Amino acid sequence: MSEPTLTSGGDQMEAGLPQGVGRFGWRWSATVGLLCLLVAWGIFSYAQQRLHGDIVTGMRTIGAGGASWGLYISFYVIFVGFAFGGIVITTLAHLFHLRRLYPITRLADLVAVVSVICAAICIMADLGQPIHGLINLPLYAQTASPFFGSFTLIIGADFMASAVYEFLEGRADAAVCATRTKRFAWYYRFWASGWKNTPAERRRRRRVDFWLSLVMLTLLVVAYSTLGFIFGIQGGRPGWFSALAAPRFVVLAAVSGTGLVIVVAAAARHFMHLRQQITERTFRWLGNALWIGTLIYLYLLAVEELTARYAADAAQTEVARAVTSGAYAPLFWVVVATLVLPAGLLFIQFLRNRCSITLTVIAGLLVNVAAILKRFLIVVPSQTHGQLLDYPTGTYSPSWVEYGTIIGITAVGALIFLICVKLYPLVPLAESRISEAAPTDSWSPGRRRLRRLLFSATLLTGLATCVIAFALSARYGTEPYLDPLLPGAPVLFIVGVVISLLSGAVYELIPDKPRTPSSAPD
Amino acid sequence: MSSTTRRDLLGGLSAAALGLGLPSLAQEGEEQAEGLAPEPNDSAAPSAKRANWGMVIDLDLCTGCSACVVSCRSENNIPLNGRADEARGCEIDWMSLLPLKNGGSSAADSAGAEGEHADPSEFIPIPCMHCDNPACIKVCPVNATYLNDEGLVAQIWDRCIGCRYCMTACPYSRRSFNWKHPEWAEEHRNLINPDVATRPDGVVEKCTFCYHRIRTAKEKARLDGREVQDSELQQLPACASVCPPRAITFGDLNDPESEVAHLAASPRARRLLEHLGTKPKVVYLSRDRREAPRSKAR
Numbered sequence: 001m002s003e004p005t006l007t008s009g010g011d012q013m014e015a016g017l018p019q020g021v022g023r024f025g026w027r028w029s030a031t032v033g034l035l036c037l038l039v040a041w042g043i044f045s046y047a048q049q050r051l052h053g054d055i056v057t058g059m060r061t062i063g064a065g066g067a068s069w070g071l072y073i074s075f076y077v078i079f080v081g082f083a084f085g086g087i088v089i090t091t092l093a094h095l096f097h098l099r100r101l102y103p104i105t106r107l108a109d110l111v112a113v114v115s116v117i118c119a120a121i122c123i124m125a126d127l128g129q130p131i132h133g134l135i136n137l138p139l140y141a142q143t144a145s146p147f148f149g150s151f152t153l154i155i156g157a158d159f160m161a162s163a164v165y166e167f168l169e170g171r172a173d174a175a176v177c178a179t180r181t182k183r184f185a186w187y188y189r190f191w192a193s194g195w196k197n198t199p200a201e202r203r204r205r206r207r208v209d210f211w212l213s214l215v216m217l218t219l220l221v222v223a224y225s226t227l228g229f230i231f232g233i234q235g236g237r238p239g240w241f242s243a244l245a246a247p248r249f250v251v252l253a254a255v256s257g258t259g260l261v262i263v264v265a266a267a268a269r270h271f272m273h274l275r276q277q278i279t280e281r282t283f284r285w286l287g288n289a290l291w292i293g294t295l296i297y298l299y300l301l302a303v304e305e306l307t308a309r310y311a312a313d314a315a316q317t318e319v320a321r322a323v324t325s326g327a328y329a330p331l332f333w334v335v336v337a338t339l340v341l342p343a344g345l346l347f348i349q350f351l352r353n354r355c356s357i358t359l360t361v362i363a364g365l366l367v368n369v370a371a372i373l374k375r376f377l378i379v380v381p382s383q384t385h386g387q388l389l390d391y392p393t394g395t396y397s398p399s400w401v402e403y404g405t406i407i408g409i410t411a412v413g414a415l416i417f418l419i420c421v422k423l424y425p426l427v428p429l430a431e432s433r434i435s436e437a438a439p440t441d442s443w444s445p446g447r448r449r450l451r452r453l454l455f456s457a458t459l460l461t462g463l464a465t466c467v468i469a470f471a472l473s474a475r476y477g478t479e480p481y482l483d484p485l486l487p488g489a490p491v492l493f494i495v496g497v498v499i500s501l502l503s504g505a506v507y508e509l510i511p512d513k514p515r516t517p518s519s520a521p522d
Numbered sequence: 523m524s525s526t527t528r529r530d531l532l533g534g535l536s537a538a539a540l541g542l543g544l545p546s547l548a549q550e551g552e553e554q555a556e557g558l559a560p561e562p563n564d565s566a567a568p569s570a571k572r573a574n575w576g577m578v579i580d581l582d583l584c585t586g587c588s589a590c591v592v593s594c595r596s597e598n599n600i601p602l603n604g605r606a607d608e609a610r611g612c613e614i615d616w617m618s619l620l621p622l623k624n625g626g627s628s629a630a631d632s633a634g635a636e637g638e639h640a641d642p643s644e645f646i647p648i649p650c651m652h653c654d655n656p657a658c659i660k661v662c663p664v665n666a667t668y669l670n671d672e673g674l675v676a677q678i679w680d681r682c683i684g685c686r687y688c689m690t691a692c693p694y695s696r697r698s699f700n701w702k703h704p705e706w707a708e709e710h711r712n713l714i715n716p717d718v719a720t721r722p723d724g725v726v727e728k729c730t731f732c733y734h735r736i737r738t739a740k741e742k743a744r745l746d747g748r749e750v751q752d753s754e755l756q757q758l759p760a761c762a763s764v765c766p767p768r769a770i771t772f773g774d775l776n777d778p779e780s781e782v783a784h785l786a787a788s789p790r791a792r793r794l795l796e797h798l799g800t801k802p803k804v805v806y807l808s809r810d811r812r813e814a815p816r817s818k819a820r
Contacts, residue, residue, distance in 0.1 A: 053701055053702035054684075061613065061699055062695045064612070068699060069686060127685055128684020128699065128723065129682065129684040129722075130684075132725075133683035133684070136666075136683055137663060137664060137683065139664075140665050140681070144661075236657050236693025237691070383690060388798075389648075389694060389795070390621065
């Protein structure tokens with residue numbers, strides 16, 4: 001099962017690293033160079049915004065003929081959606097032991113990590129006072145705002161959860177890599193943190209995988225619903241105000257994330273020569289997940305539009321009319337087409353029990369066209385057309401500054417991804433799975449007790465910190481205005497969530513044998 | 523904080539004596555922003571009862587002359603907008619005139635309303651509603667806007683991160699964003715009101731019910747050892763003070779004797795978008811029994 005590049009084993013030690021890790025070909029370098037140019041363009045665009053104010057964007061005041069949120073918030077939602085899709089695939093694979101997804105779990109998780117970073121930059125780009133944002137959000141974030149969930153749970157906790165997961169998941173492979181290179185052995189040894197590939201370790205790995213996935217899935221649905229609430233609980237904004245906002249958001253996030261993972265997996269398969277590792281079976285599963293998700297989303301879309309057109313109040317109907325048959329109609333029908341088409345193609349593929357990777361990738365791209373346009377259609381029309389008073393309807397078209405910044409942010413994401421690809425193997429190695437020896441219970445009872453004790457202590461500390469910090473942030477039992485009881489309590493809340501998640505790492509990292517040096521990295 | 527509030531009375535003399543010098547605009551900005559928070563002195567003031575500021579706008583008197591709009595801009599240091607084409611959609615308006623489609627007469631479909639009286643004005647003056655249940659403060663991620671003890675929806679410019687969430691949440695669209703650095707023409711610079719902070723670009727701003735004037739009135743009353751009189755308050759905000767037909771009345775809704783409380787209890791009284799449950803403290807008076815300014819949704 002090992003890939004052909006490994007067996008060549010030249011005298012150059014780095015050449016022995018799998019999947020092109022540590023080797024920088026011209027194609028990789030050229031892509032990175034191009035991405036750097038795009039990032040520079042993004043920085044230049046954003047600099048215009050900082051120099052001349054937000055007037056250089058296409059955004060304007062609501063009621064005075066514009067929309068106050070535009071491309072940045074749309075793409076924030078899109079990136080967060082990618083992150084959701086990426087983590088959902090990973091967690092589902094581990095919860096239900098979907099073996100065909102194992103080759104792409106780490107890739108999907110990396111997509112999630114990168115997307116969260118992009119989402120955070122999008123928010124920063126949107127802020128009129130980004131420095132105030134960096135200082136005031138950690139200090140004063142208030143729990144009643146749906147942004148609290150986005151800021152703490154998504155940007156903070158989910159990012160850390162994915163990173164912890166990526167770290168734990170990569171240990172086995174890092175141990176293999178450490179034997180293949182001299183120059184970077186220290187780095188892989190640090191990552192492997194004492195991984196010996198013993199049955200006991202593997203059992204612990206599986207157990208942590210399962211529980212971490214379960215916790216993350218719960219956290220995800222909560223966290224990503226808060227993102228839907230940003231729009232869904234605005235009673236004064238027809239078109240946003242809807243109980244369907246959160247579920248609709250979660251479903252489209254899963255669809256677009258799955259689409260992106262399909263595209264990235266196919267690209268990795270093609271450019272990194274991973275045909276044997278990432279097989280058709282993986283794409284078949286992803287393709288099926290995609291058409292099911294897309295159909296659910298189409299159903300939600302139909303229900304919502306029908307309600308808005310048929311029986312909603314005048315203002316909501318006006319937004320729905322603008323979207324389906326007014327100023328935004330071309331975009332809307334492209335969305336419908338780019339959802340129906342891939343769903344249909346993939347369904348036919350499912351019926352014929354075949355799998356074409358090309359077709360699946362096209363479907364993955366199409367649903368993302370739909371997702372991007374749909375996010376725009378969620379964010380903008382309610383601001384330009386959803387006025388309850390007699391304000392004139394507005395218009396919004398993004399300026400080159402916004403396009404430039406978004407391109408730059410996307411390039412940052414791609415760049416991080418490409419760099420990570422050279423830091424560790426993207427697809428779990430076959431070698432790290434070989435020694436499926438009969439499980440011999442070699443755990444010393446003392447160690448087991450210590451492990452349980454430390455694990456419980458970490459988990460309880462984390463949970464207690466969460467509860468206390470949330471209570472302090474929410475200012476329960478105090479006057480209803482101003483600061484958290486403890487400045488910085490929002491950050492403490494994130495720290496609590498992260499400590500809780502790190503309990504998994506503690507459980508895994510306590511070594512079995514007393515003579516092994518302690519190796520918890522943090 | 524207190525040095526700002528007493529400055530009107532004690533002047534530069536005491537400031538110089540304290541060795542403080544006159545505060546710069548920027549420093550004053552902070553003080554002004556913080557000044558919106560309830561003042562500790564207030565509890566020691568003769569009237570221990572909290573005020574609940576409100577405004578009544580009589581649409582039957584309003585002529586749509588825009589004096590309130592101009593006065594508000596001048597009083598509150600609202601920057602000029604530059605050329606009209608550049609400025610489209612960037613206007614900062616704490617008080618503006620909302621044109622009613624069809625002069626509002628098409629809305630005569632409410633119960634009991636037979637459009638026998640045409641709406642006298644085709645515009646309604648629309649400041650911040652200072653809701654008792656404001657949508658904007660719930661969504662602010664950093665508590666840069668909050669409901670103070672006197673019922674004002676206050677905004678701390680220095681804390682605002684410019685996310686514009688409050689703008690999307692406000693059903694009345696009564697919040698403005700500084701899309702660019704504030705600018706004043708040379709001849710206007712000397713006219714900047716030192717009692718009101720100027721705001722930087724990238725923050726959201728809004729009507730304060732001229733809180734600086736309220737504070738000055740309270741200080742005056744406190745030094746005279748009396749309570750603030752309703753007559754002092756009725757035309758206190760900049761918009762009310764210049765209204766030729768005196769269509770705008772301001773005052774304490776908690777004071778049952780106040781003019782504003784009387785007017786607010788009038789059968790002609792209506793509030794904007796009441797069905798949203800935002801409980802606005804700006805009340806419109808109109809002969810019509812229909813909901814004063816037309817709203818699309820009921």
